[in-house]
Amino acid sequence: MDDWLRRELQLIEEQGLTRKLRTFSTGNENEVVINGKQFLLFSSNNYLGLATDSRLKKKATEGILKYGTGAGGSRLTTGNFDIHDQLEAAIADFKKAEAAIVFSSGYLANIGVISSVMKTGDVIFSDAWNHASIIEGCRLSHAKTIVYEHADMVDLERKLRQSHGAGKKLIVTDGVFSMDGDIAPLPEIVELAKEYKAYIMIDDAHATGVLGNDGRGTADYYGLKDDIDFTVGTLSKALGAEGGFVATSSIAKNYLLSNARSFIFQTALSPSAIEAAREGISIVQNEPERRAQLLKNAQYLRLQLAQCGFEVRGGETAIISLIIGGSHEAMQFSEKLMEEGIFIPAIRPPTVPKGSSRLRITVMATHTIEQLNTAISKMKKIGREMGIVRVPGT
Template identity: 45%
Template sequence: MEIVIKTLEYLDNLRLYPKIKTVSSPPKPVVRIDGRNLHMFCSNNYLNLATHPRVIKSNVEGTKNFGTGAGGSRLISGSTDLHKELEKVISELKNCEDSLVFSSGYLANLGVISAMAAPARSVAKELTMNMLYSLKNETVIFNDELNHASIIDACKIANVAHIRYKHVDMNDLREKLKKNRNKRKIIISDGVFSMDGNIAPLPEIVALAEEFQAITIIDDAHATGILGENGRGTAEYFNLKGKVDLEMGTLNKVFAGVGGFVSGNTDLCRFLRVASRSYIFSAAMPPGVASGLITAIKIFREEPGLRNRLLKNVEYFQSGLKKIGIHVKYYPTPIIPIIIGDESIAMSIAEELFKKGFFIPAIRWPAVPKGKARLRITVMTEHTTEQIDGLITELEELLEKYGVKNNPVHLKTLITHNV
């Protein structure tokens, strides 16, 4: 217990313990917190589908018809018509043969990555000890150093060797693949990196995977519904559909529900249904949620204007930042980080923004490395140009006030961070 108290004291002394704000309204561009209306620029509800009337109606009807919970795991009693339909709709969206739905994106990564790392161990331990020994010692996971925490944790519990390569550094990845040429290899990367908004260099990853005969897994949590002509994600964005073995994703961002999924060919998905422990031993997502997600995906495909308006807001915000001297590299993703660097300054700026009516919590260690604290700003389809202009005005004033805007060190970080 003493170590717990000391840890809390350490976090409190350095202002690292998060002050969680309680939101008393839906995740719209304006939210209610502590009796005040604030402009929210930190939500993953990118297309504002969480409050779409058809999505809400579908969620309610699904709950009325199937109850508030599934009543079991997918392999026992938890697979309903709605879960199967959701998997079908996701497969059509991703243009893949099959898909599995998990209760969360975190569980999807834990289950899929650990199962793919040691497939025999997952299903037939007592029959294949020699194969198990070989897999444990011969499988190596190659993991971008800025991948999401769920990927990092999945690599740890997979109980095989995992090597972190420098962020989007394909030369580093190549050298590490070369050193493990004779091993069974799996390359894992975010499609869009959650704290930076930049896009993985998928063409180079696929080329290296083909050269070194590696399995590829891409986490499209922030790319599905955003990237590609039809919103199918990173592979479509680079015209590489069919070249990635497994495409992961979450259902709580663009599609505004909760859950995770994996899409791939029929054999891989059939295997994962009996090998992913987080799929086997977790209760299925509530049927009402599945119903709402089905409708959200249908709306997304029917109304491409939603995504087009989002990307226009992204461009508008980026151009506004450039006008005040913050030159972040443009990516067609709604995540726009402004690197402050110092944790205390980042906290102070976030607190002042809150007082001025803008809700953007500071992101700091351990979510990002020490010395790289930031404002992780996200825009939504329903943000107005007036709201964006208002935020840019406040940012310019606060960055100047705290010496960030004119500080050469911080300015260099701002300019080069996503290059």
């Protein structure tokens, strides 16, 4: 076995796709210590800085003191505490949904919804850039999966029109796409879903806490919260905690509770994660200035990098993709940034299409203007050295 694995790893290395762990000895602040060295961090999903907020730490500690460090079982056996119910009520209120159900991760939530709701004879229409957890959910469902071109509503309508059969139809899309940070064209999706009698599921992992009124997400951003059947989200990004959820109707919640295998057989979220998540939701709703600062920081960095001559993708969110191209070149750029004290990992195939390897930059509300300018200066310098950008007059 080891000989075969060694050959496979050699092939991976030759393609520039070797992956390594980086060890943090601090939390995801704007400045961190990795492998004993200090870096400015521009790769965390801790968008609002809540994962290291003292108030979430305090609530997490209180949860441990009252309930212990672990749930002790699945929600359907011994692991359902009163605070699980309270968290679900808070999520439902936050998302303006009838009900919510909590999973131990967003990955499990996506798998649980798709694999339990969609069956043989049904058809799923999935955006080509959807997250891996959505793809896995489609595979597990045994429904027919039709992939439409990324955010291409002409292609989606053509495929909806060509699809026949008596089974259910489900359109599933990320709300904010994790690699480019672009927002799904939800108004057009809703129109098509109504015309072709399809249900809609959105993965709001990168939109929750970032977009819409009070950070409620993509549907609220567009004013379409009443048109979505399943909104999946995570508690582990802007909300600063851990776990996933589905905001939906009361009857759909009851169905998932009895049918979603990734809910039935999961160990329940720990008390510390539950209490931190409840506090995170409260802060997001009561401190809109955090979200405003996050989006202001992202817009500034995006515009400055574009003016430097980089190919920059992304729109209004905290995710900025700086396109490099080749896997080896993206890795080299990332390594040079580390030498300069900036941590931005390279993203390579199969996570992104071949030839579009990139630096996936994520901004936090806690980044200062000085830190943003330092990152811009270092990226411009390396971009020129590598021949990726040419800056006029310099």
